[in-house]
Amino acid sequence: MHSNKLIRRSYSGPHLTCIKYPQTLEVLCKIHDGECGNHSRGRSLAQKALNIGNFWPTIRHDSAEYVKKCDRCQRHKPIPNMPAEVCHSQNSPWPFMQWAINLVGPLPPALAKKEMMIVSTDYFTKWIDAEILSSKWRNIICRFGCPQSLVTDNGSQFIAEASNKVILNCLKKRLEGAEGKWVDELPGVLWAYRTTKRRSTGETSFSLAYGTEAIIPLHITVHSISLEVAVLIKTPSR
Known part of the structure:
Protein backbone atom coordinates (compact mmCIF):
# COMPACT_ATOMS: atom_id res chain seq x y z
CA MET A 1 0.00 0.00 0.00
CA HIS A 2 1.15 3.55 -0.77
CA SER A 3 -0.98 6.62 -0.03
CA ASN A 4 -4.04 4.36 0.28
CA LYS A 5 -3.34 2.86 -3.16
CA LEU A 6 -2.81 -0.84 -3.81
CA ILE A 7 0.60 -1.39 -5.42
CA ARG A 8 1.70 -4.46 -7.38
CA ARG A 9 5.36 -5.31 -7.82
CA SER A 10 6.30 -6.21 -11.40
CA TYR A 11 9.12 -8.55 -12.41
CA SER A 12 11.35 -6.11 -14.27
CA GLY A 13 9.29 -2.97 -14.87
CA PRO A 14 7.97 -0.18 -12.63
CA HIS A 15 5.76 -0.70 -9.59
CA LEU A 16 2.16 -0.88 -10.78
CA THR A 17 -0.79 1.02 -9.34
CA CYS A 18 -3.90 -1.17 -9.22
CA ILE A 19 -6.88 0.68 -10.68
CA LYS A 20 -10.51 -0.19 -11.41
CA TYR A 21 -13.35 0.89 -13.68
CA PRO A 22 -13.96 3.64 -14.84
CA GLN A 23 -10.30 4.64 -14.50
CA THR A 24 -9.29 1.59 -16.54
CA LEU A 25 -11.42 2.82 -19.45
CA GLU A 26 -9.88 6.29 -19.17
CA VAL A 27 -6.37 4.82 -19.38
CA LEU A 28 -7.17 2.69 -22.43
CA CYS A 29 -8.93 5.58 -24.15
CA LYS A 30 -6.05 8.03 -23.69
CA ILE A 31 -3.41 5.50 -24.76
CA HIS A 32 -5.35 4.29 -27.79
CA ASP A 33 -7.11 7.45 -29.00
CA GLY A 34 -5.26 10.27 -27.21
CA GLU A 35 -2.72 12.80 -28.45
CA CYS A 36 0.09 10.24 -28.42
CA GLY A 37 -2.08 7.29 -29.39
CA ASN A 38 -1.54 5.29 -32.55
CA HIS A 39 -4.60 3.00 -32.42
CA SER A 40 -2.35 0.10 -31.49
CA ARG A 41 -3.53 -3.49 -31.27
CA GLY A 42 -4.64 -5.18 -28.07
CA ARG A 43 -1.24 -6.61 -27.10
CA SER A 44 0.58 -3.30 -27.54
CA LEU A 45 -2.22 -1.39 -25.81
CA ALA A 46 -2.04 -3.61 -22.72
CA GLN A 47 1.75 -3.44 -22.63
CA LYS A 48 1.73 0.35 -22.83
CA ALA A 49 -0.72 0.54 -19.93
CA LEU A 50 1.67 -1.62 -17.89
CA ASN A 51 4.68 0.48 -18.91
CA ILE A 52 3.18 3.65 -17.49
CA GLY A 53 2.52 1.90 -14.17
CA ASN A 54 -1.10 0.69 -14.20
CA PHE A 55 -2.54 -2.77 -13.57
CA TRP A 56 -5.85 -4.58 -13.28
CA PRO A 57 -6.48 -8.35 -13.58
CA THR A 58 -8.27 -8.24 -16.95
CA ILE A 59 -5.96 -5.72 -18.62
CA ARG A 60 -5.13 -7.87 -21.67
CA HIS A 61 -8.72 -8.97 -22.27
CA ASP A 62 -10.06 -5.43 -21.84
CA SER A 63 -7.42 -4.06 -24.23
CA ALA A 64 -8.32 -6.58 -26.92
CA GLU A 65 -12.04 -5.86 -26.51
CA TYR A 66 -11.44 -2.09 -26.64
CA VAL A 67 -9.62 -2.43 -29.98
CA LYS A 68 -12.42 -4.62 -31.38
CA LYS A 69 -14.94 -1.87 -30.58
CA CYS A 70 -12.85 0.92 -32.14
CA ASP A 71 -14.58 1.99 -35.35
CA ARG A 72 -11.46 3.40 -37.00
CA CYS A 73 -9.38 0.31 -36.21
CA GLN A 74 -11.97 -1.99 -37.76
CA ARG A 75 -12.39 0.08 -40.93
CA HIS A 76 -8.65 0.57 -41.53
CA LYS A 77 -7.39 -2.79 -40.31
CA PRO A 78 -4.83 -4.17 -42.79
CA ILE A 79 -5.88 -7.29 -44.68
CA PRO A 80 -2.99 -9.71 -45.32
CA ASN A 81 -2.79 -10.74 -48.97
CA MET A 82 0.07 -13.21 -48.63
CA PRO A 83 0.50 -16.31 -46.45
CA ALA A 84 2.72 -15.99 -43.39
CA GLU A 85 6.37 -16.94 -43.87
CA VAL A 86 9.42 -17.23 -41.67
CA CYS A 87 10.90 -13.77 -41.12
CA HIS A 88 14.59 -13.46 -42.02
CA SER A 89 15.56 -10.28 -40.20
CA GLN A 90 18.90 -8.53 -40.48
CA ASN A 91 20.71 -7.69 -37.27
CA SER A 92 22.90 -4.75 -36.34
CA PRO A 93 25.59 -5.01 -33.61
CA TRP A 94 25.01 -1.53 -32.17
CA PRO A 95 22.46 1.31 -32.38
CA PHE A 96 22.39 3.54 -35.46
CA MET A 97 25.05 1.59 -37.35
CA THR A 195 7.15 4.72 -27.37
CA THR A 196 5.47 1.37 -28.12
CA LYS A 197 7.29 -1.88 -27.38
CA ARG A 198 8.41 -3.77 -30.46
CA ARG A 199 7.87 -7.51 -30.52
CA SER A 200 11.30 -8.11 -32.11
CA THR A 201 13.23 -6.42 -29.27
CA GLY A 202 10.83 -6.49 -26.31
CA GLU A 203 11.65 -2.82 -25.72
CA THR A 204 10.57 0.56 -27.05
CA SER A 205 12.74 2.30 -29.62
CA PHE A 206 12.94 5.28 -27.26
CA SER A 207 14.35 3.24 -24.36
CA LEU A 208 16.96 1.53 -26.56
CA ALA A 209 18.07 4.90 -27.93
CA TYR A 210 18.10 6.90 -24.67
CA GLY A 211 18.30 4.28 -21.92
CA THR A 212 15.00 5.27 -20.29
CA GLU A 213 11.31 5.31 -21.11
CA ALA A 214 9.65 8.50 -22.32
CA ILE A 215 7.17 10.38 -20.14
CA ILE A 216 3.92 10.47 -22.09
CA PRO A 217 0.99 12.83 -21.27
CA LEU A 218 -0.90 10.04 -19.50
CA HIS A 219 1.87 9.92 -16.90
CA ILE A 220 0.83 13.42 -15.84
CA THR A 221 -2.94 12.97 -15.80
CA VAL A 222 -2.93 9.47 -14.26
CA HIS A 223 -0.15 9.54 -11.68
CA SER A 224 2.01 6.44 -11.38
CA ILE A 225 3.75 5.34 -8.20
CA SER A 226 7.19 5.97 -9.73
CA LEU A 227 6.39 9.63 -10.46
CA GLU A 228 4.86 10.14 -7.03
CA VAL A 229 8.00 8.78 -5.38
CA ALA A 230 10.16 11.00 -7.60
CA VAL A 231 8.19 14.07 -6.50
CA LEU A 232 8.62 13.10 -2.84
CA ILE A 233 12.38 12.71 -3.31
CA LYS A 234 12.70 16.14 -4.95
CA THR A 235 10.48 17.88 -2.40
CA PRO A 236 12.69 19.26 0.40
CA SER A 237 11.72 18.09 3.86
CA ARG A 238 10.75 20.74 6.36
Missing part, protein backbone atom coordinates in the same frame (compact mmCIF):
# COMPACT_ATOMS: atom_id res chain seq x y z
CA GLN A 98 22.74 0.43 -40.14
CA TRP A 99 19.63 2.14 -41.45
CA ALA A 100 17.01 1.12 -44.01
CA ILE A 101 15.73 4.03 -46.10
CA ASN A 102 12.56 4.01 -48.18
CA LEU A 103 10.45 6.46 -50.13
CA VAL A 104 6.70 6.67 -49.40
CA GLY A 105 4.21 8.28 -51.74
CA PRO A 106 2.61 9.89 -53.49
CA LEU A 107 0.31 10.82 -50.59
CA PRO A 108 -2.73 13.13 -50.63
CA PRO A 109 -1.44 16.66 -51.35
CA ALA A 110 -0.81 18.69 -48.21
CA LEU A 111 0.26 22.28 -47.60
CA ALA A 112 2.87 23.51 -50.13
CA LYS A 113 2.08 20.47 -52.33
CA LYS A 114 3.92 18.04 -50.08
CA GLU A 115 3.18 14.55 -51.37
CA MET A 116 6.20 12.40 -50.44
CA MET A 117 8.22 11.42 -47.40
CA ILE A 118 11.45 9.54 -46.81
CA VAL A 119 11.24 6.93 -44.03
CA SER A 120 14.32 5.49 -42.30
CA THR A 121 14.48 2.67 -39.74
CA ASP A 122 17.43 1.76 -37.52
CA TYR A 123 17.98 -2.01 -37.51
CA PHE A 124 19.04 -2.21 -33.83
CA THR A 125 16.60 0.02 -31.93
CA LYS A 126 13.82 -0.04 -34.58
CA TRP A 127 13.85 3.77 -34.28
CA ILE A 128 11.79 5.16 -37.13
CA ASP A 129 12.18 8.64 -38.60
CA ALA A 130 10.51 10.42 -41.49
CA GLU A 131 11.22 13.58 -43.41
CA ILE A 132 8.80 15.31 -45.76
CA LEU A 133 10.46 16.09 -49.10
CA SER A 134 13.81 16.72 -47.49
CA SER A 135 17.21 15.10 -47.04
CA LYS A 136 17.66 12.55 -44.27
CA TRP A 137 21.21 13.62 -43.51
CA ARG A 138 20.12 16.40 -41.17
CA ASN A 139 17.86 14.12 -39.11
CA ILE A 140 20.19 11.10 -38.88
CA ILE A 141 23.84 12.15 -39.10
CA CYS A 142 23.54 15.36 -37.07
CA ARG A 143 21.75 13.46 -34.26
CA PHE A 144 23.15 9.91 -34.24
CA GLY A 145 26.39 10.05 -36.24
CA CYS A 146 27.39 8.49 -39.54
CA PRO A 147 25.98 5.00 -40.11
CA GLN A 148 28.25 2.29 -41.44
CA SER A 149 25.72 1.24 -44.07
CA LEU A 150 22.40 2.27 -45.62
CA VAL A 151 20.08 -0.41 -46.97
CA THR A 152 17.43 0.05 -49.68
CA ASP A 153 15.74 -2.42 -52.00
CA ASN A 154 16.26 -0.26 -55.12
CA GLY A 155 12.58 -0.59 -55.99
CA SER A 156 10.25 2.17 -57.09
CA GLN A 157 8.48 3.79 -54.13
CA PHE A 158 9.49 0.88 -51.80
CA ILE A 159 5.86 0.44 -50.67
CA ALA A 160 6.29 -3.04 -49.17
CA GLU A 161 8.39 -2.09 -46.14
CA ALA A 162 6.83 -2.83 -42.74
CA SER A 163 7.68 0.61 -41.34
CA ASN A 164 5.92 2.30 -44.22
CA LYS A 165 2.80 0.23 -43.65
CA VAL A 166 2.76 1.14 -39.96
CA ILE A 167 2.97 4.86 -40.72
CA LEU A 168 0.31 4.76 -43.42
CA ASN A 169 -2.12 2.69 -41.32
CA CYS A 170 -1.74 5.02 -38.33
CA LEU A 171 -2.26 8.09 -40.51
CA LYS A 172 -5.44 6.57 -41.96
CA LYS A 173 -6.86 5.90 -38.48
CA ARG A 174 -6.02 9.40 -37.24
CA LEU A 175 -7.15 11.42 -40.24
CA GLU A 176 -10.33 9.77 -41.50
CA GLY A 177 -11.47 12.17 -44.28
CA ALA A 178 -8.94 14.97 -43.67
CA GLU A 179 -6.24 13.32 -45.78
CA GLY A 180 -4.41 16.55 -46.58
CA LYS A 181 -3.45 17.04 -42.91
CA TRP A 182 -1.11 14.03 -42.77
CA VAL A 183 1.87 16.39 -42.46
CA ASP A 184 0.53 17.71 -39.13
CA GLU A 185 -0.23 14.22 -37.79
CA LEU A 186 3.09 12.62 -38.81
CA PRO A 187 5.11 13.71 -35.71
CA GLY A 188 2.46 12.22 -33.40
CA VAL A 189 2.46 8.95 -35.33
CA LEU A 190 6.26 8.70 -35.09
CA TRP A 191 6.19 9.49 -31.35
CA ALA A 192 3.57 6.81 -30.69
CA TYR A 193 5.61 4.25 -32.64
CA ARG A 194 8.82 5.07 -30.77
Whole structure:
Protein backbone atom coordinates (compact mmCIF):
# COMPACT_ATOMS: atom_id res chain seq x y z
CA MET A 1 0.00 0.00 0.00
CA HIS A 2 1.15 3.55 -0.77
CA SER A 3 -0.98 6.62 -0.03
CA ASN A 4 -4.04 4.36 0.28
CA LYS A 5 -3.34 2.86 -3.16
CA LEU A 6 -2.81 -0.84 -3.81
CA ILE A 7 0.60 -1.39 -5.42
CA ARG A 8 1.70 -4.46 -7.38
CA ARG A 9 5.36 -5.31 -7.82
CA SER A 10 6.30 -6.21 -11.40
CA TYR A 11 9.12 -8.55 -12.41
CA SER A 12 11.35 -6.11 -14.27
CA GLY A 13 9.29 -2.97 -14.87
CA PRO A 14 7.97 -0.18 -12.63
CA HIS A 15 5.76 -0.70 -9.59
CA LEU A 16 2.16 -0.88 -10.78
CA THR A 17 -0.79 1.02 -9.34
CA CYS A 18 -3.90 -1.17 -9.22
CA ILE A 19 -6.88 0.68 -10.68
CA LYS A 20 -10.51 -0.19 -11.41
CA TYR A 21 -13.35 0.89 -13.68
CA PRO A 22 -13.96 3.64 -14.84
CA GLN A 23 -10.30 4.64 -14.50
CA THR A 24 -9.29 1.59 -16.54
CA LEU A 25 -11.42 2.82 -19.45
CA GLU A 26 -9.88 6.29 -19.17
CA VAL A 27 -6.37 4.82 -19.38
CA LEU A 28 -7.17 2.69 -22.43
CA CYS A 29 -8.93 5.58 -24.15
CA LYS A 30 -6.05 8.03 -23.69
CA ILE A 31 -3.41 5.50 -24.76
CA HIS A 32 -5.35 4.29 -27.79
CA ASP A 33 -7.11 7.45 -29.00
CA GLY A 34 -5.26 10.27 -27.21
CA GLU A 35 -2.72 12.80 -28.45
CA CYS A 36 0.09 10.24 -28.42
CA GLY A 37 -2.08 7.29 -29.39
CA ASN A 38 -1.54 5.29 -32.55
CA HIS A 39 -4.60 3.00 -32.42
CA SER A 40 -2.35 0.10 -31.49
CA ARG A 41 -3.53 -3.49 -31.27
CA GLY A 42 -4.64 -5.18 -28.07
CA ARG A 43 -1.24 -6.61 -27.10
CA SER A 44 0.58 -3.30 -27.54
CA LEU A 45 -2.22 -1.39 -25.81
CA ALA A 46 -2.04 -3.61 -22.72
CA GLN A 47 1.75 -3.44 -22.63
CA LYS A 48 1.73 0.35 -22.83
CA ALA A 49 -0.72 0.54 -19.93
CA LEU A 50 1.67 -1.62 -17.89
CA ASN A 51 4.68 0.48 -18.91
CA ILE A 52 3.18 3.65 -17.49
CA GLY A 53 2.52 1.90 -14.17
CA ASN A 54 -1.10 0.69 -14.20
CA PHE A 55 -2.54 -2.77 -13.57
CA TRP A 56 -5.85 -4.58 -13.28
CA PRO A 57 -6.48 -8.35 -13.58
CA THR A 58 -8.27 -8.24 -16.95
CA ILE A 59 -5.96 -5.72 -18.62
CA ARG A 60 -5.13 -7.87 -21.67
CA HIS A 61 -8.72 -8.97 -22.27
CA ASP A 62 -10.06 -5.43 -21.84
CA SER A 63 -7.42 -4.06 -24.23
CA ALA A 64 -8.32 -6.58 -26.92
CA GLU A 65 -12.04 -5.86 -26.51
CA TYR A 66 -11.44 -2.09 -26.64
CA VAL A 67 -9.62 -2.43 -29.98
CA LYS A 68 -12.42 -4.62 -31.38
CA LYS A 69 -14.94 -1.87 -30.58
CA CYS A 70 -12.85 0.92 -32.14
CA ASP A 71 -14.58 1.99 -35.35
CA ARG A 72 -11.46 3.40 -37.00
CA CYS A 73 -9.38 0.31 -36.21
CA GLN A 74 -11.97 -1.99 -37.76
CA ARG A 75 -12.39 0.08 -40.93
CA HIS A 76 -8.65 0.57 -41.53
CA LYS A 77 -7.39 -2.79 -40.31
CA PRO A 78 -4.83 -4.17 -42.79
CA ILE A 79 -5.88 -7.29 -44.68
CA PRO A 80 -2.99 -9.71 -45.32
CA ASN A 81 -2.79 -10.74 -48.97
CA MET A 82 0.07 -13.21 -48.63
CA PRO A 83 0.50 -16.31 -46.45
CA ALA A 84 2.72 -15.99 -43.39
CA GLU A 85 6.37 -16.94 -43.87
CA VAL A 86 9.42 -17.23 -41.67
CA CYS A 87 10.90 -13.77 -41.12
CA HIS A 88 14.59 -13.46 -42.02
CA SER A 89 15.56 -10.28 -40.20
CA GLN A 90 18.90 -8.53 -40.48
CA ASN A 91 20.71 -7.69 -37.27
CA SER A 92 22.90 -4.75 -36.34
CA PRO A 93 25.59 -5.01 -33.61
CA TRP A 94 25.01 -1.53 -32.17
CA PRO A 95 22.46 1.31 -32.38
CA PHE A 96 22.39 3.54 -35.46
CA MET A 97 25.05 1.59 -37.35
CA GLN A 98 22.74 0.43 -40.14
CA TRP A 99 19.63 2.14 -41.45
CA ALA A 100 17.01 1.12 -44.01
CA ILE A 101 15.73 4.03 -46.10
CA ASN A 102 12.56 4.01 -48.18
CA LEU A 103 10.45 6.46 -50.13
CA VAL A 104 6.70 6.67 -49.40
CA GLY A 105 4.21 8.28 -51.74
CA PRO A 106 2.61 9.89 -53.49
CA LEU A 107 0.31 10.82 -50.59
CA PRO A 108 -2.73 13.13 -50.63
CA PRO A 109 -1.44 16.66 -51.35
CA ALA A 110 -0.81 18.69 -48.21
CA LEU A 111 0.26 22.28 -47.60
CA ALA A 112 2.87 23.51 -50.13
CA LYS A 113 2.08 20.47 -52.33
CA LYS A 114 3.92 18.04 -50.08
CA GLU A 115 3.18 14.55 -51.37
CA MET A 116 6.20 12.40 -50.44
CA MET A 117 8.22 11.42 -47.40
CA ILE A 118 11.45 9.54 -46.81
CA VAL A 119 11.24 6.93 -44.03
CA SER A 120 14.32 5.49 -42.30
CA THR A 121 14.48 2.67 -39.74
CA ASP A 122 17.43 1.76 -37.52
CA TYR A 123 17.98 -2.01 -37.51
CA PHE A 124 19.04 -2.21 -33.83
CA THR A 125 16.60 0.02 -31.93
CA LYS A 126 13.82 -0.04 -34.58
CA TRP A 127 13.85 3.77 -34.28
CA ILE A 128 11.79 5.16 -37.13
CA ASP A 129 12.18 8.64 -38.60
CA ALA A 130 10.51 10.42 -41.49
CA GLU A 131 11.22 13.58 -43.41
CA ILE A 132 8.80 15.31 -45.76
CA LEU A 133 10.46 16.09 -49.10
CA SER A 134 13.81 16.72 -47.49
CA SER A 135 17.21 15.10 -47.04
CA LYS A 136 17.66 12.55 -44.27
CA TRP A 137 21.21 13.62 -43.51
CA ARG A 138 20.12 16.40 -41.17
CA ASN A 139 17.86 14.12 -39.11
CA ILE A 140 20.19 11.10 -38.88
CA ILE A 141 23.84 12.15 -39.10
CA CYS A 142 23.54 15.36 -37.07
CA ARG A 143 21.75 13.46 -34.26
CA PHE A 144 23.15 9.91 -34.24
CA GLY A 145 26.39 10.05 -36.24
CA CYS A 146 27.39 8.49 -39.54
CA PRO A 147 25.98 5.00 -40.11
CA GLN A 148 28.25 2.29 -41.44
CA SER A 149 25.72 1.24 -44.07
CA LEU A 150 22.40 2.27 -45.62
CA VAL A 151 20.08 -0.41 -46.97
CA THR A 152 17.43 0.05 -49.68
CA ASP A 153 15.74 -2.42 -52.00
CA ASN A 154 16.26 -0.26 -55.12
CA GLY A 155 12.58 -0.59 -55.99
CA SER A 156 10.25 2.17 -57.09
CA GLN A 157 8.48 3.79 -54.13
CA PHE A 158 9.49 0.88 -51.80
CA ILE A 159 5.86 0.44 -50.67
CA ALA A 160 6.29 -3.04 -49.17
CA GLU A 161 8.39 -2.09 -46.14
CA ALA A 162 6.83 -2.83 -42.74
CA SER A 163 7.68 0.61 -41.34
CA ASN A 164 5.92 2.30 -44.22
CA LYS A 165 2.80 0.23 -43.65
CA VAL A 166 2.76 1.14 -39.96
CA ILE A 167 2.97 4.86 -40.72
CA LEU A 168 0.31 4.76 -43.42
CA ASN A 169 -2.12 2.69 -41.32
CA CYS A 170 -1.74 5.02 -38.33
CA LEU A 171 -2.26 8.09 -40.51
CA LYS A 172 -5.44 6.57 -41.96
CA LYS A 173 -6.86 5.90 -38.48
CA ARG A 174 -6.02 9.40 -37.24
CA LEU A 175 -7.15 11.42 -40.24
CA GLU A 176 -10.33 9.77 -41.50
CA GLY A 177 -11.47 12.17 -44.28
CA ALA A 178 -8.94 14.97 -43.67
CA GLU A 179 -6.24 13.32 -45.78
CA GLY A 180 -4.41 16.55 -46.58
CA LYS A 181 -3.45 17.04 -42.91
CA TRP A 182 -1.11 14.03 -42.77
CA VAL A 183 1.87 16.39 -42.46
CA ASP A 184 0.53 17.71 -39.13
CA GLU A 185 -0.23 14.22 -37.79
CA LEU A 186 3.09 12.62 -38.81
CA PRO A 187 5.11 13.71 -35.71
CA GLY A 188 2.46 12.22 -33.40
CA VAL A 189 2.46 8.95 -35.33
CA LEU A 190 6.26 8.70 -35.09
CA TRP A 191 6.19 9.49 -31.35
CA ALA A 192 3.57 6.81 -30.69
CA TYR A 193 5.61 4.25 -32.64
CA ARG A 194 8.82 5.07 -30.77
CA THR A 195 7.15 4.72 -27.37
CA THR A 196 5.47 1.37 -28.12
CA LYS A 197 7.29 -1.88 -27.38
CA ARG A 198 8.41 -3.77 -30.46
CA ARG A 199 7.87 -7.51 -30.52
CA SER A 200 11.30 -8.11 -32.11
CA THR A 201 13.23 -6.42 -29.27
CA GLY A 202 10.83 -6.49 -26.31
CA GLU A 203 11.65 -2.82 -25.72
CA THR A 204 10.57 0.56 -27.05
CA SER A 205 12.74 2.30 -29.62
CA PHE A 206 12.94 5.28 -27.26
CA SER A 207 14.35 3.24 -24.36
CA LEU A 208 16.96 1.53 -26.56
CA ALA A 209 18.07 4.90 -27.93
CA TYR A 210 18.10 6.90 -24.67
CA GLY A 211 18.30 4.28 -21.92
CA THR A 212 15.00 5.27 -20.29
CA GLU A 213 11.31 5.31 -21.11
CA ALA A 214 9.65 8.50 -22.32
CA ILE A 215 7.17 10.38 -20.14
CA ILE A 216 3.92 10.47 -22.09
CA PRO A 217 0.99 12.83 -21.27
CA LEU A 218 -0.90 10.04 -19.50
CA HIS A 219 1.87 9.92 -16.90
CA ILE A 220 0.83 13.42 -15.84
CA THR A 221 -2.94 12.97 -15.80
CA VAL A 222 -2.93 9.47 -14.26
CA HIS A 223 -0.15 9.54 -11.68
CA SER A 224 2.01 6.44 -11.38
CA ILE A 225 3.75 5.34 -8.20
CA SER A 226 7.19 5.97 -9.73
CA LEU A 227 6.39 9.63 -10.46
CA GLU A 228 4.86 10.14 -7.03
CA VAL A 229 8.00 8.78 -5.38
CA ALA A 230 10.16 11.00 -7.60
CA VAL A 231 8.19 14.07 -6.50
CA LEU A 232 8.62 13.10 -2.84
CA ILE A 233 12.38 12.71 -3.31
CA LYS A 234 12.70 16.14 -4.95
CA THR A 235 10.48 17.88 -2.40
CA PRO A 236 12.69 19.26 0.40
CA SER A 237 11.72 18.09 3.86
CA ARG A 238 10.75 20.74 6.36
